[in-house]
Amino acid sequence: MEVNNKTDKKYVQRGLSKYQLFGDDGMPNYAMNTTPLFEVFSVSVNTKRSDCDSCEIYGTIKATNGLGHVVYLYNRKHYDPELIKPNSAGYSRYLSLIGLKDGCVIIPHEYVTIEVDLRDRARNNAAIAIGNLSFNYKETFYSGHGAKDVVGQAGFVTIHYATFPYALTASVDVVFFSKNDDYDTIDYDPDEYSVDLADYDSSGYENSDDVADIYGTVAAHTDFPGSGSYGDNTTISSILLNKPHSQCVRVMSRNFIELSRCMVAVPASSNFPLKIHVDFKFNDGSRLVDGVLGFSSDDCSQIKKDIVGENGRIRVRVKWGDAYEQRYRGTDLKRNLNQVLTPGNEESKLEELVKRHFLMIHNPHQSLALDDFGIFVDLKDVEGTVFIEGHTRWVVHLSDSWYNKRICSLIRGNHGFVAAHYIVIYGGVQAKVKVLVKGNDNALNLPTKFYGTIVARYSNHEYSTNYDMKYYQSVLFEKGLDDLINYLEKDGSLPLSKSLVCVPQNSSLIVKVNLIIDGVGVDLLQDNLEFKTDGLMSSKAILGQNYSIYISAKWPEVN
Numbered sequence: 001m002e003v004n005n006k007t008d009k010k011y012v013q014r015g016l017s018k019y020q021l022f023g024d025d026g027m028p029n030y031a032m033n034t035t036p037l038f039e040v041f042s043v044s045v046n047t048k049r050s051d052c053d054s055c056e057i058y059g060t061i062k063a064t065n066g067l068g069h070v071v072y073l074y075n076r077k078h079y080d081p082e083l084i085k086p087n088s089a090g091y092s093r094y095l096s097l098i099g100l101k102d103g104c105v106i107i108p109h110e111y112v113t114i115e116v117d118l119r120d121r122a123r124n125n126a127a128i129a130i131g132n133l134s135f136n137y138k139e140t141f142y143s144g145h146g147a148k149d150v151v152g153q154a155g156f157v158t159i160h161y162a163t164f165p166y167a168l169t170a171s172v173d174v175v176f177f178s179k180n181d182d183y184d185t186i187d188y189d190p191d192e193y194s195v196d197l198a199d200y201d202s203s204g205y206e207n208s209d210d211v212a213d214i215y216g217t218v219a220a221h222t223d224f225p226g227s228g229s230y231g232d233n234t235t236i237s238s239i240l241l242n243k244p245h246s247q248c249v250r251v252m253s254r255n256f257i258e259l260s261r262c263m264v265a266v267p268a269s270s271n272f273p274l275k276i277h278v279d280f281k282f283n284d285g286s287r288l289v290d291g292v293l294g295f296s297s298d299d300c301s302q303i304k305k306d307i308v309g310e311n312g313r314i315r316v317r318v319k320w321g322d323a324y325e326q327r328y329r330g331t332d333l334k335r336n337l338n339q340v341l342t343p344g345n346e347e348s349k350l351e352e353l354v355k356r357h358f359l360m361i362h363n364p365h366q367s368l369a370l371d372d373f374g375i376f377v378d379l380k381d382v383e384g385t386v387f388i389e390g391h392t393r394w395v396v397h398l399s400d401s402w403y404n405k406r407i408c409s410l411i412r413g414n415h416g417f418v419a420a421h422y423i424v425i426y427g428g429v430q431a432k433v434k435v436l437v438k439g440n441d442n443a444l445n446l447p448t449k450f451y452g453t454i455v456a457r458y459s460n461h462e463y464s465t466n467y468d469m470k471y472y473q474s475v476l477f478e479k480g481l482d483d484l485i486n487y488l489e490k491d492g493s494l495p496l497s498k499s500l501v502c503v504p505q506n507s508s509l510i511v512k513v514n515l516i517i518d519g520v521g522v523d524l525l526q527d528n529l530e531f532k533t534d535g536l537m538s539s540k541a542i543l544g545q546n547y548s549i550y551i552s553a554k555w556p557e558v559n
Contacts, residue, residue: 029298029389029390029391029411029412030390030391030392031375031390031391031392031409031410031411031420032168032268032297032320032322032409032410032411032412033322033324033407033408033409033410034166034167034168034268034322034408034409034410034419035107035167035322035323035324035327035408036107036108036137036142036163036164036165036166036167036465036467037105037106037107037108037163037164037167037169037265037323038063038065038106038107038108038112038135038161038162038163038164038265039106039161039162039163039164039167039238039264039265040063040073040097040106040114040159040160040161041160041161041162041235041236041237041238041239042094042095042097042159042160042234042235042236042237042238042239043061043073043074043094043095043097043157043158043159043160044093044094044095044157044158044160044235045057045084045086045093045094045095045118045128045155045157046086046087046093046155046156046157046158047086047087047120047128047154047155048154048155049154052086052087053085054083054084054085054086054122055083055084055085055086055120055122055123055128055155056081056082056083056084056120056121056122057076057081057082057084057095057118057119057120057121057128058076058077058078058080058081058082058118058119058121059074059076059116059117059118059119059128060072060074060075060076060115060116060117060118061073061074061075061095061097061114061115061116061117061118062074062075062114062115063106063112063113063114063115064112064113064115065106065107065108065109065110065111065112065113066109066110066111066464067107067109067110067327069104069106069107069109069326071104071105071106072098073097073098073114074095074096074097074098074118075098078121078125081121081122082095082096083244083246083247086155090234091217091219091234091239091242092242092244094234094239094242095157096239096241096242096260097239097260097261098260098261104263104326105169105263105265105323105326106265107323107326107327108135108137108142108163108465109137109327109464109465110136110137110138110464110465111134111135111136111137111138112134112135112137113132113133113134113135114132114133114134114135114150114159115132116129116130116131116132116133116150116157116159117129117130118130118152118157119152120154120155123154126152126153126154126155127152127153127154128152128154128155128156128157129150129151129152129155129156129157130150130152131150131151131152132150133148133150133159135163137163137465137466137467138464138465138466139466140466141165141466141467141470142163142164142165142465142466142467143163143165143225144162144163145161145162145163145224145226145227145236146160146161146162147159147160147161147235148161158235160235160236162224162236164224164265164266164267164268165269165467166267166268166269166408166410166417166419167265167266167267167268167323168265168266168267168268168297168320168321168322169263169264169265169266169320169321169322169323170220170263170264170265170266170274170295170297170318170319170320170321171262171263171318171319171321172218172220172240172259172262172263172264172276172316172317172318173256173259173262173316173317174218174240174241174256174257174259174278174314174315174316174317175254175255175256175257175314175315175316175317176212176214176251176252176253176254176255176256176257176312176314177253177254177306177312177313177314177315178210178211178212178253178312179310179311179312180210180253210252210253211250211251211252211253212250212251212253212282212283212288212312213248213249213250213282213283214248214249214251214257214280214281214282214283214288215243215244215245215247215248215249215280215281215283216241216243216278216279216280216281216288217239217241217242217243217277217278217279218239218240218241218257218259218276218277218278218279218316219234219237219238219239219240219242219276219277220237220238220240220264220274220275220276220277221236221237221238221274221275221277222266222267222270222272222273222274222275223270223272224267224270237277238261238264239260239261240259240260240261240262240264241257241259241260242260245281245283245285248283253312257314266297268297268410268412268417269410269412269417269419271412273294273295273296273297274294274295274296274297274318275292275293275294275295276292276293276294276295276316276318277291277292278290278291278292278293278307278314278316280314282311286311287309287310287311288309288311288312288314289307289308289309289312289313289314290307290309291307293305293307293316295316295318297320298412302317302318302319302320303317303318303319304316304317304318324405324407328405373393373394374391374392374393374394375391375392375393375409375420375422376390376391377389377390377391377411377418377420379418385415386413386414386415386416387413387414387415388411388412388413388414388416388417388418389411389413390411390412390413390418391411392409392411392420394424400426402424403424403425403426404423404424404425404426404504405423405424406421406423406468406472407421407422407423407424408420408421408471409422419471421471421472423472425502425503425504426504427504427505428502428503428504428505429502429503429505429533429535429555430500430501430502430503430555431500431501431502431503431509431531431533431553431554431555432499432500432553432554433456433476433496433499433500433501433509433511433551433552433553434493434499434551434552434554435454435476435477435493435494435496435549435550435551436491436492436493436494436549436550436551436552437450437488437492437493437494437517437547437548437549438492438547438548438549438550439519439520439546439547439548440545440546440547440548447486447519448486448517448518448519448547449484449485449486449516449517449518449519450479450484450485450486450494450515450516450517450518451479451480451481451483451484451485451515451516451518452477452479452513452514452515452516453475453477453478453479453512453513453514453515454475454476454477454478454494454496454511454512454513454514454515455473455474455475455476455478455511455512456473456474456476456501456509456510456511456512457472457473457474457510457512458503458504458507458508458509458510459507459508459509459510459530460504460506460507460508461507473512474498474501475497475498476496476497476498476499476501476511477494477496477497477515478497494515494549503533504533505533507533508530508531508532508533509530509531509533509553510528510529510530510531511528511529511530511531511551511553512527512528513525513526513527513528513529513542513549513551514526515549517544517546517547519546519547520546521545521546523544523545523546523547524544525542525544525547525548525549526542527542529542529551531553533555534555535555536555537552537553537554537555538552538553539551539552540552
């Protein structure tokens with residue numbers, strides 16, 4: 001296992017007491033598997049005519065990323081346009097996006113391109129918006145959010161978006177219960193029911209009172225860094241359903257209300273819950289329900305909550321997940337991270353699962369060969385304001401499909417979080433890296449400063465984004481002008497923060513050097529050096545005018 005930890009946070013080994021596994025409130029603080037995700041919250045329509053009351057919009061909006069994935073966010077034919085009220089307040093100016101269904105989300109790999117082609121059938125097919133938006137993640141980090149316009153001859157659309165570096169997926173569905181349904185769901189424990197009544201066959205219902213024509217809105221919203229700058233929260237709400245009175249849908253009690261989109265990306269680093277706003281009315285204008293439900297990602301798997309009105313109730317179910325299967329298409333990624341703790345498992349059984357190999361990451365010169373393992377986090381800041389404690393566990397015999405894949409496990413605390421980036425390497429070999437510094441004409445006898453970076457990566461692995469390069473490289477040396485070093489080890493080697501790197505057998509070790517040596521003169525030493533995993537020690541040089549460095553990789557015997 002290779003863990004890239006560039007901070008000074010300490011991972012402390014502790015026993016497997018109930019307090020350490022579950023926290024002092026008795027609730028488990030599991031790590032969450034996260035991936036970077038791109039979220040399109042909403043697309044609002046505006047026309048160049050202030051007197052335009054409505055539009056009949058048709059056309060497409062699609063997103064493409066560097067993996068070749070294509071997600072259609074909007075796809076309406078000329079014969080089936082959507083009635084939109086542009087330039088207005090509320091949800092009526094937004095398109096009913098259809099993407100993000102069936103586990104399909106937008107992964108910001110290398111880039112994301114949004115292609116827009118929207119027209120108004122009511123105005124001789126005038127172009128409301130035609131054009132592209134591009135987001136490049138090769139050089140920038142996954143932290144942007146905002147609104148961008150795509151302009152057409154007759155108007156423009158505004159796309160409201162955000163990129164989350166550590167995101168979960170939330171699958172949402174909505175179930176209708178009529179007032180005549182005698183199933184009491186106000187105070188119930190969802191863990192008591194293995195099957196939800198909404199999964200039952202409702203075809204036998206013949207009572208017309210159990211069928212209703214309804215319309216309304218379902219929208220999902222969560223706070224994230226920067227979200228407070230938006231005066232109108234509807235712009236950064238993911239609209240899952242928006243049916244006006246003219247588009248009432250008929251639904252039977254205990255049946256799902258079909259949403260236009262059912263999945264949203266949620267920042268896992270946020271302690272704020274996912275809020276689902278539900279507002280439904282009957283065809284005659286009477287209120288069914290209107291309210292907001294909060295769903296915390298701390299609650300594992302599926303959660304269901306009800307909003308109860310005088311004339312019925314609506315159940316909202318949220319299932320938390322991740323985007324790893326889509327990121328690594330063609331693989332069956334078995335979920336085992338939290339499966340070792342299931343209802344009925346006693347703590348003694350859990351302890352047997354993980355006590356054999358406990359991961360302690362406090363030595364920068366150590367990699368571990370292991371079977372079952374866990375990462376336990378217990379850290380505080382010196383002022384006592386930040387407290388993060390939690391864990392992630394892997395059972396290796398269930399993890400073969402996860403080998404050599406990049407994983408990020410996030411553990412939240414009260415005022416912060418830990419994101420552990422690592423790779424579970426199958427059949428890896430270890431290289432001990434050494435950087436020997438030599439000066440020409442005894443230049444090292446003079447005061448000398450060293451700063452810059454030396455990082456290690458693998459061949460056959462893509463580093464196509466700023467995120468990959470930031471978190472999935474092993475940093476061997478990183479110093480700036482404000483914390484440079486002016487000494488060498490006794491053997492003349494550069495002091496490294498980490499010297500042992502685990503490399504997949506089918507890859508080579510790549511050492512990328514960008515080092516400045518300032519003494520008798522200033523030398524900038526730059527190169528990418530490749531070392532084969534053949535078990536032989538090798539050394540390669542980077543020569544400068546005043547100084548030279550010799551980098552060696554020693555491959556110890558693999559047990």
